[in-house]
Amino acid sequence: MDNIYLLIIVIFAALLGFELIKKVPATLHTPLMSGSNAISGITLVGALASSGTENELLSIVLGTLAVALASINVVGGYLVTDRMLSMFKKKQR
Amino acid sequence: MNIIELTINLVYVVAAVLFIFGLKLLGHPDSAKRGNLLSALGMFIAIVVTLLDQDIIQFHWILAGILAGGSFGVYKAKTVQMTAMPEMVSLFNGFGGAASMLVAWATLSAFTIMQLEQGSPFMFTTLFITALIGSITFTGSIVAWGKLSGHFSSKALVFKGLRFISIVHLLGISALFVLFVSYPEQIIWFYIAMLLALSFGVWATMSIGGADMPVVIALLNSYSGVAACAAGLAISNVILIVTGLLVGASGLILTQIMCKSMNRSLLNVLLSGFATPTQDAIQVSGEIKVMPTHDAYYVLEAAQSVLIVPGYGMAVAQAQHALRELQELLEDNNCEVNYAIHPVAGRMPGHMNVLLAEADVPYEQLLEMDEVNPNIERYDVVMVIGANDVVNPAAKELKGSPIYGMPVIEVYRAKSVFVLKRSANAGFAGVENPLFYKNNTSMLLGDAKETINTIIKDFSSD
Numbered sequence: 001m002d003n004i005y006l007l008i009i010v011i012f013a014a015l016l017g018f019e020l021i022k023k024v025p026a027t028l029h030t031p032l033m034s035g036s037n038a039i040s041g042i043t044l045v046g047a048l049a050s051s052g053t054e055n056e057l058l059s060i061v062l063g064t065l066a067v068a069l070a071s072i073n074v075v076g077g078y079l080v081t082d083r084m085l086s087m088f089k090k091k092q093r
Numbered sequence: 094m095n096i097i098e099l100t101i102n103l104v105y106v107v108a109a110v111l112f113i114f115g116l117k118l119l120g121h122p123d124s125a126k127r128g129n130l131l132s133a134l135g136m137f138i139a140i141v142v143t144l145l146d147q148d149i150i151q152f153h154w155i156l157a158g159i160l161a162g163g164s165f166g167v168y169k170a171k172t173v174q175m176t177a178m179p180e181m182v183s184l185f186n187g188f189g190g191a192a193s194m195l196v197a198w199a200t201l202s203a204f205t206i207m208q209l210e211q212g213s214p215f216m217f218t219t220l221f222i223t224a225l226i227g228s229i230t231f232t233g234s235i236v237a238w239g240k241l242s243g244h245f246s247s248k249a250l251v252f253k254g255l256r257f258i259s260i261v262h263l264l265g266i267s268a269l270f271v272l273f274v275s276y277p278e279q280i281i282w283f284y285i286a287m288l289l290a291l292s293f294g295v296w297a298t299m300s301i302g303g304a305d306m307p308v309v310i311a312l313l314n315s316y317s318g319v320a321a322c323a324a325g326l327a328i329s330n331v332i333l334i335v336t337g338l339l340v341g342a343s344g345l346i347l348t349q350i351m352c353k354s355m356n357r358s359l360l361n362v363l364l365s366g367f368a369t370p371t372q373d374a375i376q377v378s379g380e381i382k383v384m385p386t387h388d389a390y391y392v393l394e395a396a397q398s399v400l401i402v403p404g405y406g407m408a409v410a411q412a413q414h415a416l417r418e419l420q421e422l423l424e425d426n427n428c429e430v431n432y433a434i435h436p437v438a439g440r441m442p443g444h445m446n447v448l449l450a451e452a453d454v455p456y457e458q459l460l461e462m463d464e465v466n467p468n469i470e471r472y473d474v475v476m477v478i479g480a481n482d483v484v485n486p487a488a489k490e491l492k493g494s495p496i497y498g499m500p501v502i503e504v505y506r507a508k509s510v511f512v513l514k515r516s517a518n519a520g521f522a523g524v525e526n527p528l529f530y531k532n533n534t535s536m537l538l539g540d541a542k543e544t545i546n547t548i549i550k551d552f553s554s555d
Contacts, residue, residue: 003215006326006334013322013335016113017342023120026436026461029347029443030178032119033314035129036343037185039112040317042136042336043192046324047199048143048155059203060151064158066195069188071162072169074140077185078133079170084178084447085126091455 031084038077044070097145104142105332111135112336116343122456139332175451176408179441183238183310189317190230193324194287197223200328201283209278217277219327221270224283225290226320232294234313240303241310241440247303255300262293301362304482307441308351308362315344347442354436354462356488356499379530386544389511389537390551396473398429400465402502403445404438406479406514412542413452416478419545420454422552431458433465433502435483462502475507477528478541479514485526494525510534513541 024032047066112135118128144155173181197220204212239245269286276282301309318340325333352359393399401420407413420430432449439445446459469475477484487494488501504510505528512534528534537544 006329006331009331009334010322010326010338013338014342017116017339018346020113020116020120020339021343021346024116024343025120025122026350026434026443027446027456027459028119028122028125029350030182030441030447031125031129031443032343033182033311033347033442034178034185035115035119035132036314036318036340037182037189038136039132039336040186040189040314040321040340041192042139042333043189043196043321043324045139045143046196046321046328046330046333047158047192048140049146049328049330056203059199060154062195062199062202063151064154066192066199067155067158068162069195070192071159072166073185073189073192074136074166075163076166076170076181078129078136079167080173080178080181081129082126082133083170084175084450085122085129087447087450087453088122088125088456089450089453090123091457 027088031081034077034084035081037073038081041070041073041077044074101142101146102331104138105330108135108139108332109335111138112339116339175448176411177242178447179306179310179439179444180238180242182441183234183241183313186310186313186317187231187234187238190227190234190313190320192227193317193320194224194227194231196324197221197227197327198287201280206278209280212277214274216327217274218270219323221273221283221286223320223323223327224287225266226316226323228287228290229294229297230313230316230320232291233298233309233316234294236295236298237306237309237313240298241306247306249302250299255296258296259293262289262296265289266293297363305355305362307437307439307444308348308355308359310441311344311347311351312359313344315341315348318342318344350436351442354500356496379527381529382535383538384511384535386537386539386547387551389535389544390548392509392511393423393428393474393548394426394552396423396428398472398474399423399431400469400472400475400504400507401430401432402475402477402480402484402504403432403434403449404478404480404483405440405444406481407541408439408444408448408479410479410541412478412545413448413454415542415545415549417449417452417454419549419552420458422549426552431460431465433460433462435462435480435502438480438483462500466503469503469506470508472507473509475504475510477504477510477512477514478545481514481526484528486528486531487526490527504528505531505533508533511537513537513539513544515540 047063047070111131115128115132118124201220240247266286266289269282273282318337322334322337322341325337352362423430434445449459482496484502484504485496486505488496488499491497510533514536529536
């Protein structure tokens with residue numbers, strides 16, 4: 001893939017990220033952080049590719065370790081965010 | 094592009110859209126939970142479709158990794174106390190950084206000598222950056238986790254050679270970068286650089302004090318995203334680039350908000366450990382009025398409107414549930430109750446809001462500093478619980494104070510102020526608080542939770 005093409009994606013994704021996150025209210029900043037923890041577990045996708053491509057022992061070990069760490073982020077991050085967001089309630093009276 | 098590759102990339106686009114909508118829904122407490130689910134769905138399909146890739150052959154290893162990591166994740170998510178969220182987020186930042194670092198390392202170690210000789214400088218640069226940011230994020234987050242959870246001292250570690258050590262690290266890493274990109278077949282340069290980055294993460298975070306940790310967590314959050322993005326550039330994976338940047342942007346915005354709320358620049362926070370600590374003891378004169386808890390009850394009983402300003406001390410005393418009980422009693426007594434939350438109250442952005450939400454305080458009653466300050470005079474009573482610096486009038490009045498210029502919740506303008514505090518000492522940042530000496534301030538000394546429970550008892554025995 002062309003590197004220029006990749007850099008254009010970088011710029012658009014960054015701008016989009018800033019626009020989206022700016023609108024998140026302060027009250028949700030902790031869930032935002034734990035939620036983005038989960039999203040940064042996307043490295044799992046990269047880890048899957050690198051743990052699967054070669055038979056060499058070192059890259060298998062490293063890849064598996066990366067998969068495990070990223071899985072902690074994905075699973076733990078989404079679950080704890082869900083747990084927190086379930087606590088935010090409207091006034092009921 | 095064959096049919097499998099095409100499918101994979103199309104599904105990645107769908108996943109990216111789900112992440113984006115997920116974040117958009119996070120813009121309001123009512124829709125936030127759905128947003129999180131959408132984002133999780135995006136992650137799920139991205140992972141499943143990656144497994145379709147025919148290059149991937151080590152399924153049993155992958156499965157073992159996912160099971161081990163996943164079950165630890167479930168355990169952490171289910172058992173973590175809400176007061177301990179900053180530590181957990183810190184730890185997870187570290188894992189994210191470490192995972193990106195390992196991806197870069199694994200990718201590089203799988204290359205043959207020929208691939209190393211023929212690879213593009215762009216790829217080696219991005220791999221290097223991935224490992225660099227990943228390593229700094231990893232050790233930096235572990236130190237932040239240790240400081241927040243009390244495993245290490247939360248004090249800033251400052252000594253004479255610190256600046257020198259950091260400069261040597263940075264110069265070394267830059268030199269190794271040039272060497273590695275010029276001679277990628279000498280993989281040893283990459284390893285040395287990784288070690289230096291790991292060590293740099295430790296020094297850089299050690300020198301930052303506990304009070305500045307909210308900024309550090311937000312920044313490391315951003316780094317973990319940037320590391321994922323760099324990994325995406327290295328292995329030409331668009332979904333990693335896009336999502337990594339979403340996280341990077343999120344962390345950066347939060348960092349900016351935290352810095353602004355402390356009236357400091359990011360550079361000032363990061364380098365604070367390098368400056369010589371100033372010990373300017375400004376003496377505030379006057380008398381502190383201590384009010385017996387029962388008297389406080391009579392004032393609250395007559396109040397029409399009460400504002401509660403919580404700080405980290407509320408979390409330490411676990412007073413949020415008692416507070417919620419008191420809030421109900423006050424509301425039954427026809428009194429309006431609101432909460433005012435300073436952006437840097439607690440140990441991470443939004444920490445107080447989560448603790449109060451856990452105690453069933455409706456989110457509409459949680460107000461931001463800027464909403465409260467313009468009409469704070471109308472409150473009959475402001476109750477300050479476990480907060481100190483974020484309500485310190487020295488930020489407005491005392492030019493020489495270390496916190497001068499920081500935006501604070503101007504509680505001293507309310508009709509009367511109750512400060513619930515263990516003793517009349519200075520706060521976390523060690524700054525004298527003139528609020529305690531104001532005419533309209535009364536101190537309710539003792540454990541905050543016990544004090545509130547005493548007032549609750551007075552209400553019910555009425």
